[in-house]
Amino acid sequence: MGTLVANRLKVSGSVRGRSAMVVPYRDRNLVCWTDGPLGRCCSPDEFLALVLQEDGKLSESEVTSTDKVTGDLVMTSSTARPQAPWALRLLPPFPAIAHRILALASQEDAGAHEMGALIRLDPSFSAELLRFANSALFGIRREVTSLTQAVAMLGMDRVRSMATFVVLHNMVRSSVRAGALRKVWVHSVVTAIIAEEAARNFRMDSEVAYTAGLLHNLGILGLMSAYPDEYSRMLEVSDDFGFDLLQTERDLFEIDHCAAGAYLAQDWDFPDELAAAIATHHDETVANERSLDNLVKVSWRLSDALGYAAFSPAKNYAFEDLAANLPNAPDSWLGGTAASATAEIDSRLAAFPL
Helix, strand or coil: CCEEEEECCEEEEEECCEEEEEEEECCEEEEEECCCCCCCEECHHHHHHHHHHHCCCCCHHHHCCCCECCCCCECEEECCCCCCCHHHCCCCCCCHHHHHHHHHHCCCCCCHHHHHHHHCCCHHHHHHHHHHHCCHHHCCCCCCCCHHHHHHHHCHHHHHHHHHHHHHHHHHCCHHHCHHHHHHHHHHHHHHHHHHHHHHHHCCCHHHHHHHHHHCCHHHHHHHHHCHHHHHHHHHHHHHHCCCHHHHHHHHHCCCHHHHHHHHHHHCCCCHHHHHHHHCCCCCCCCCCCCHHHHHHHHHHHHHHCCCCCCCCCCCCCHHHHHCCCCCCCCCHHHCCHHHHHHHHHHHHHCCCC
C-alpha cells in the first residue's frame, strides 16, 4: 500500500517498499524516488506510470488513496521519518552547529555579537569560517580578524552561505584527492560564483543564488563522499564510453544525483525552493526567466562552457548563447567575453586552492 510521511512541511512516502518524496515546485509537485531502480525525480503522473510500468501487478488503486497531496499524487499518510537512500547512509548528519547558525541567520532580529558567540562554540568550525572569509574566493577586499567583525561586515545571508560552504568542504575534503572528484567540487564552486553574479543581473538574492549554485550537485557530492572509489570509476567509465550519467547513477546506486541532492536538501532542512532547484537542474533553460531553478540551470551550463565541467557533458554549450539567457548587464563580468569571465573566476580560485 502507498504511504506518505509528513516531516515538518516535507512529504515523503513509499510504494511496495520503495521510498519516494514530494518536492514542492512552482504550481505543482515533483516526486523523487529515493531508492530502487527508478531513482529519479518526475511529475506525479510520471510517478504513477513508472510504478505501473515497473510492476505490472501494482494497480493504480494501490498507489492512490483518500489523502491528497497537492498535485495529482494521492497516498495514505503517517508520521514516521523516511529512511535515507542506502547510497547516502554512510554520510554524517548535517553538523548541529551549522543547523543553529542557519536558523539564527534566518531570524530578522539576530545580531552580529549573538552570531559570533554561537560560531565560537565550535572552534574548528569558527576557524574554517574565518579562513574562508579572508580568502579571495568570496571577493572580500579587507582582512577579517574576528567572527563578530565577519558577521557585521558580511551580513547574515553571507554567513549563512559561507557556513554551508564550510560544511560541504569538510564533507568532500578526503574524496577530492581523486582528480575526477576534485573536478566536481571545483565545478560546484564555480557554479556558485556564476550564480551569485547572474543573480545580481536578475536583481535576485545573490546569497540564495550562491548557495543554490554551490548545492546544485549536492547529490554528487554526497555520493562521491560516501563511495569515492566507486563514483570516481563510474565517472571515468561514463566519460570513456559516453554513458548517460543520470542513468548510470541509477544503475549503480539506485538513485541519480538530482534525486539524491533533493533528498539531502530536505533532510538538512533547506528551503523547498532550493530542493526543487537541485531536483530540476538538468532540465532545459528558459531564456530570461527570473527564477532560482532557471538561474541554476544557466549557471552550471556556463561553468561547463568556460571549461569547468565536472564530467564530459552530453552537449557542448557556447558561452555567448547561454549568456543571452541573462539580462543585459554591461557592468557585469558575465556580460563580457568568455575569456574575461574565465579570468575573473580563475583569480578567485587561485587565491584559495580547493
